[in-house]
Amino acid sequence: MDVFDPVRSGAADPRRRTNPLLDPRDLRLPRVAEPCVLVMFGITGDLARHKLLPAVYDLANRGLLSPSFSLVGVGRRPWSDEDMRDYVAANVRKRARTPWREAIWDQLAAGMRFVEFDSFTDDEAYARLTTVVEGLDADRGTSGNRAFYLSIPPGWFPAVTERIAASGLVDEAAGSWRRVVIEKPFGHDRASARELDELVGRIVRPDDVFRVDHYLGKETVQNILALRFANTMFEPLWNQRYVDHVQITMAEDIGIGTRAGYYDTIGSARDVIQNHLLQLLALTAMEEPTSMSAPQVRAEKEKVLAAVRLERDGLLDLDATTARGRYAAGYQGGVPVRAYLDEDGVAPDSRTETFAALRLEIANRRWAGVPFYLRAGKRLARRVTEVAVVFKQPPFLPFGPAATAGVGSNAVVLRIQPDEGITMRLASKVPGTQMELRDVSMDFGYGATFNEESPEAYERLILDALLGDAPLFPHQREVDLSWRILDPVIEHWAANGRPEDYRPGSWGPEGAHELLARDNRTWRRS
Template sequence: MSRLSPSAPNPLLEARDLRLPRIADPCVLVMFGITGDLARHKLLPAVYDLANRGLLSPRFCLVGVGRRPWGDESMRRYVKQAARSGARTPWRPAIWEQLAAGMRFVEFSSFEDDVAYQSLTDVVTSLDASRGTGGNRAFYLSIPPGWFPAVTERIARSGLVDEAVGSWRRVVVEKPFGHDRASARKLDELVGRIVRPDDVFRVDHYLGKETVQNILALRFANTMLEPLWNQRYVDHVQVTMAEDIGIGTRAGYYDMIGSARDVIQNHLLQLLALTAMEEPTSMEAHAVRTEKEKVLDAVRLERDGVLDLGLSTARGRYGVGFQGGQRVRSYLEEDGVAPGSRTETYAAVRLEIANRRWAGVPFYLRAGKRLARRVTEVAVVFKQPPFLPFGQAATAGLGANTIVLRIQPDEGITLRLASKVPGTQMELRDVTMDFGYGASFNEESPEAYERLILDALLGDAPLFPHQREVDLSWRILDPVIEHWASSGVPEEYRPGSWGPSSAHDLLARDGRTWRRS
C-alpha cells in the first residue's frame, strides 16, 4: 500500500465523524446537594449548557435532593435562576421548557431519612416509565464526605442501583477523596457498595480544562517536542497553582484541609502525572490511567536518595497586610478559623521520579492563597546550552528555554527562547511565542464541568482519576502531612508576595528560583 502524503486526505477515517457530537443516553441524574454553592454556580449552568448544545437527550431528567421544603416548581425556579446567571450559552426558552419538564425535587429532612429514599426511588422509577430513560441512572454526590456512609448505605438498600439488563448505574464523587490514604480507601469501599469500580467517576475539575487535556496533544502529536521531553534536556519542572484571594467563606472546610490536601493531592499531582507519563497506547481510559499510575508509583520525596522533609517541603500561611491597595486580614483573623489553627495556606514540595526518563529532574509543586497573582501553570524549564559562542555581555540576563502550559486564567501555551536584538551588536534577549485558545480557535472552550458531566453520562473516563491514582497520591502526601503535624506552626508570609522564605530556600538549595509568573 502506498503511503499517503502528509497533506492528503486520509480515507481510512474512524467511523465516527468528529464533527458529530456524542450525545448522552436518556437517563436520570440524581443530584445530592443541589442547593449547595457548587451546584448553583457550576453544575446547574453546565447541565443547561449541555442541553443547549444538543448534547443531552430530550428525555434527560434531573432529580434534585435537598433539605429545603420545595416542590418541583420551586426547584425549577431555582435551577432557572442558576442557569440564567451562570450559563455560557444563549438563553433559549424552548430548550429550558424541554429540560424543565424532566425536573423533580425530593425533600430530605436529613441524609438519614429512610422515608425520603423510598420517595426518591418512586420518583426515579416513575421517570423511567413516563420519560423513557431506560433505567439509566447517575448519582452526583456533591456532599461532605462525612455523609458518604449514610448516603451510600441507603442508596444500596433502596434498590436504586440494582443492576438491570440493558441499563447502567454510575456515581459521580466530588473531591476531597478522603483526608489521608486510609480514609480514601474507606471512601472507595463505601462507593463500591453501590457500583462497580469502573462506574465511579471522581471529579477533578482541573482535568476538564482545555490546556490540561492539551498536554497530551502537545506531547504526543508533535514530533519535535517528544525527543526533548526527558532528563537529557529538561532541567526541572514547576507546577504552580496560585490564588490572589484568601479563603473567603470557606473556613469551615479549608481549616480542616489546608493547601496540600486541597489541591496538591489532586490537581497538582494529576498535572505532574500528565506532564511526566509515557505515551499511552490509546486515549481509552484504561490506557491513560495505566501510564499515570506508573508515574505516580515512581514519585519519590527523597532528595538524592535521602529523605529529609524539612529540606524538600515548605509551608506557610498569609499574615495581615495589603493587597490590591486594601488591607486584608491574616488567616487567623478570618471568620471561622480556629484560634490555634496550624493549617497552611501555602504548600510546596520537591519531588523526583525514579525512572529512566526523569531520573535527576526535580519537580517542584506549589499552591497558595493571597499570592501575587492568580495563575495555574506547568513550566518545563530546559537546561542551558553546554556552550555559547557569544560573549558574556551578549548573553547577560538570558534565561532558560521554557515551555509554559497556562491553565488559568488565560488558557494557552507559551514558549520562551532566545533571540537576537535588532542592531549592529550581538545581543541576545528572551522572547516568547504565545498560543491562546481565544485567538486561535473560533470554538469556545466548554466549561470544565460541562465536559466532566457529559463524560460521566457517556461512561467515558479518561479525565477521571481512578482509585489507584488517588491511593498513590496519598502515598506521596501522607508523610508530608505527618511531618508538618509535628513541626510547629506554618511560616507567615506577606499578602501579595510569592509565599514564605522557606519556599524560596527550597529551590535555592538546588541553585534554582521560582518563576515570577
C-alpha cells in the same frame, strides 16, 4: 479540542447506532448522552448553583443531552417540583454560558423533580426518591439509566451510599447502567480514601465510579497530551537529558472567603496538591500511551505516580524538600486584608497552611535527577496556574559573557488559567551592530486562535460521566498513589510546629524560596 478520544466509538449516540452510513470516526458528530436520570444530592449547595446546574442547561442547549434527560434534586428545603424549577431557572439565567432558549428550558424543566430529605438518614425519603426515579423511567423513557451526583460533605458518604444500596436504586438491570459521581476530597489521607472506595464499591462497580477533578476537564490540561504526543519537536526533548527541572504552580490572589469551615480542616496541600497538581505532574511526565482509552491513559499516569519520591539525593529530609506558610495581615492591591487566623470561622490555634510547596523526583529512566517543584497558595501575587518545563543551558556558547547576559533558560510554559495557552521562551539576537542576545517569547493563546469557545470543565465532565467515558476521571489507584506521596508530608508538618507567615501579594514564605535555592534555582515570576 478533544485529545482524549480522537477515534470515537459513538456507542452512546443513537444516530450512530441506527444509521450505518454515519462513520463513528467523524468528529463533526457530537456525542449525545443516552436517556437517563441524574440524581443530584446537594442541589442547593454552592457547587450546584455556580457550576453544575448551568452546565446541565448548557449541555441541553448544545443538543448533547437526550430530550428524555431528567434531573432529580435532593435537598432539605420544603420545595415542590415547581419551586425547584424556579431555583434552577434563576441560577441558569445568571450563570449559563449559552443563551436562554424557552423551548430548551421547557424540555429540560419537564423532567425536573424534587425530593425533600429531612436528613440523609431519612429512610422514608429514600423510598420517595425510588418512587420518583421509577416514575421517570416510566413517564419519560429514561430506560433505567441512573447517575447519582454526590455533591455533599464526605462525612455523609457512608449514610448516603448505604441507603442508596438498601433502596434498590442501584440494583443492576439488564440493558441499563448505574453510575456514581463524587467530588473531592477523596478522603483526607490514604486510609480514609481507601475506606471511601470501599463504601462506593458496595453499590457500583469500580468502572462506574467517577471521581471529579475539575482541572482534568479543562481544555488546557487535555492539551498537555496533544502538545507532547502529536508534535515531533517536543517529545524527543522531554526527558532528563535536556530538561533541568519542572515547576507546577497554582496561585490564587484571594483568601479563603467563606470556606473556613471546609478549608481549615484540610489546608492547601490536601485541597489542591493531592489532586490537581499531582495530576498535572502525571500528565506532564507520563510515557506515551498505546491509545487514548481510559485504561491506557490511566496505566501510564499510575506508573509515574508510583515512581514519585520525596527524597533528595537519596535522603529523606522533609524540612529540606517541603515548605508551608499562611498569609498574614497586610495589603493586597492597595486594600487591607486580614490574616488567615483572623478569618471568620478559623480556629485561633489553627495550624492549617494556606501555602504548600514540595520538591519531588521521579525514579525512572526518563526523569532521573530532574526535580519537580509544586507550589500552591492563597493571597499570592496573582491568580495563575501553569506548568513550566525549564530546559538545561547549552553545553557550549560561542558568544561572549556580555552578549548572553540577558539570556536565561529555554522554557515551555503551559498556561492552564486564566490566560490559557502556551509560551515558549528562547534566546534571540537584539537588532543592531552588536551580537547581543535577549530572551523572547513565542505565544499561543486559545482565545486568539480558536473561534469556538472552550466548554466549561463541568460540562465536559458531566457529559463524560453520563457517557461512561472515563479518561478525565482519576481512578482509585491514582488517588491511593497520590496519598502515598502526601501522607508523610502531612504527618511531618503536624509534628513540627506552625506554618511560616508570608505577606499578602507576595509569592509565599521564605521557606519556599529556600527550597529552590538549595538547588541553585529560583521560582518563576509568573
